[in-house]
Amino acid sequence: MNGVNQADEHTELSTTELRDVAAYAVSCAEPAMAIFESAxxxxxxxxxxxxxxxxxxxxxxxxxxxxxxxxxAHRAYQETRDAGQLAASEAARAAVAAASAAYLHPLAKATQVLHILGPAAHAARAYELHADDAPAIAREHLEKARNLASPTVVSVLTRYPPAPGGRGRAGELVRILDTALRQATTLR
Structure with missing residues (x-):
């Protein structure tokens, strides 16, 4: 990296790109609102x-x-989580993540990938939990999210390092989608 600390690296983000990322986030998270709203x-x-x-x-x-x-929405996530309504809780987290997409930072840090792909991952997790922890349902939702990603969203995503480790099942779903978008592959 030519002696430059990754924490000091920045990527340029136009307002148009931020709007495209936010639109993608909304498209990924919104379907899960039915799960939250039913609970x-x-x-x-x-x-x-x-x-x-x-x-x-x-x-x-x-x-x-x-x-x-x-x-x-974060308070709604906490309340549903504490009430044991885990699918609804993940749906609320998808909404939180969608709103946070508007504040994607130009810092080239892996954690910023969560602003881009978190809405899809939390929505996929909500669907998975709603279907009694069925991984095939999560993969199906991630495949839809992969197909929704415009070239602009993929371009923005690839300016950041790959998604970070950890963060439980939702983090795993972020990494699956991240890999698929970077490699332009179908989900496995």
């Missing part, structure tokens, strides 16, 4: 985070609304 029909916090991310993706400015709705 908590009166709780609109994750849906509001998705809508705030969608507004940014379609031209609104990044605003405090995105952060506020993401934090509210």
């Amino acid at each position: 908590r029909p009166d709780d609109h916090r994750p849906r509001e985070a998705i809508e705030a991310a969608r507004a940014f993706a379609t031209g609104a400015k990044r605003s405090k609304l995105i952060r506020d709705t993401a934090w509210a």
